[in-house]
Amino acid sequence: QKEVEQNSGPLSVPEGAIASLNCTYSDRVSQSFFWYRQYSGKSPELIMSIYSNGDKEDGRFTAQLNKASQYVSLLIRDSQPSDSATYLCAVNGQGGKLIFGQGTELSVKP
Amino acid sequence: EAQVTQNPRYLITVTGKKLTVTCSQNMNHEYMSWYRQDPGLGLRQIYYSMNVEVTDKGDVPEGYKVSRKEKRNFPLILESPSPNQTSLYFCASSLTPRGGGVEQFFGPGTRLTVL
Numbered sequence: 001q002k003e004v005e006q007n008s009g010p011l012s013v014p015e016g017a018i019a020s021l022n023c024t025y026s027d028r029v030s031q032s033f034f035w036y037r038q039y040s041g042k043s044p045e046l047i048m049s050i051y052s053n054g055d056k057e058d059g060r061f062t063a064q065l066n067k068a069s070q071y072v073s074l075l076i077r078d079s080q081p082s083d084s085a086t087y088l089c090a091v092n093g094q095g096g097k098l099i100f101g102q103g104t105e106l107s108v109k110p
Numbered sequence: 111e112a113q114v115t116q117n118p119r120y121l122i123t124v125t126g127k128k129l130t131v132t133c134s135q136n137m138n139h140e141y142m143s144w145y146r147q148d149p150g151l152g153l154r155q156i157y158y159s160m161n162v163e164v165t166d167k168g169d170v171p172e173g174y175k176v177s178r179k180e181k182r183n184f185p186l187i188l189e190s191p192s193p194n195q196t197s198l199y200f201c202a203s204s205l206t207p208r209g210g211g212v213e214q215f216f217g218p219g220t221r222l223t224v225l
Contacts, residue, residue, distance in 0.1 A: 008150075034213070043200055043216035044153070088153065096141060096160050097168060098214060102152035 003027060004091050006101035014109050019076040021104050023089030026070065032092040033065055033072045038103070039085045048074060079108045112137045114217035116201050122223045123191055131186045131220050133201030141204040142184040143168070143214065144176065146197040153200070159184055191224040198222075 004025050013019045021035075032051055036044035048063040050056045050072065056063045062075040072091075076083055089101040114135045123129055135142065143158035145168075155168030159178040173195055175187040184203075188195060198221050202214040 032212070041219075043219050045216070046213045049213060090153075095166060096143075096158045097155055098143070099155070099169075100145075100153040102150060 002101075003093070003099045004089055004101040006087075006089050006104045008102055009105040010107050011104055012107045012109060013079050015079060015081060017079050017108075019079045019083065019106055019108070021074040021076075021087050021089075021106065023072045023074075023091075023101055024070055025072070025089075025091045025099075027091070027093060028067075028070065030091045030093070033063070034090040034098075035061075035063060035072075035074045036088040036090060036100075037085045038088060044088055076106075079106075081108045081110050084108045112215075114201055114203055114215055116199075116217040116220050118220060119218060120221050122225065124225050125192055126190050129188050129191060129222075131188075131199060131201075131222070133184045133186065133217060134182050135184075135201075135203040135215070136182065137203065137205070137215070138181065139203035139205050139215075140181070141206065141214075142178065143202045144174070144184070144186045145200045145202065146170065146195075147200065147219075148197050156186070156199075191222075193224050196222060196224050 035048040038044045050063040050065045060077045064073045086103040086105045088103045093099045117132045144156040145153045147153050154170045157176040159165045201217040204214045
């Protein structure tokens with residue numbers, strides 16, 4: 001089992017819809033969870049961080065964390081074509097490590 | 111402007127020819143890290159450093175060396191590059207030594223091809 005797993009996609013949603021991205025992790029002691037967005041050929045940029053169970057909202061983005069299920073998700077409301085990118089889930093590992101999933105490619109169709 | 115810079119951005123080299131990819135940050139960050147990104151494998155950590163003169167192996171350190179003599183610089187050294195090190199490389203930094211627990215800022219990437 002990979003330490004951080006994501007559906008590779010591609011996930012295709014129409015403009016204005018809700019995009020739902022999922023991530024599971026294997027290390028129960030992980031405490032910090034991140035969602036990065038990466039446009040093709042560019043570097044990852046942080047869009048959400050979450051540290052405690054429940055929901056965290058920032059504009060059109062909502063991160064959800066369930067530590068008991070070892071599950072973290074990202075919802076994007078009112079999806080726009082500019083949201084088309086690869087979304088990377090990242091989880092802190094032992095020591096100073098940050099472990100990434102393989103990423104989910106999102107395509108928002110006009 | 112606060113940023114992480116990498117040089118070169120693109121590099122084509124041949125097997126066995128030593129190379130260094132530089133990374134520098136101007137944010138006074140304590141934590142720095144190197145990743146490689148390959149299709150289907152995502153981002154994998156090569157080495158990281160929690161402070162000057164402190165470095166640790168990530169998940170894929172074989173074939174790489176790093177040094178952290180100054181806070182702002184964290185070069186990645188390939189002593190004898192091989193074709194399987196062809197990849198997209200990212201340097202990243204974060205404010206505190208809890209690098210895995212706080213936001214990391216990424217450089218623009220270095221695309222390396224080893225023939």
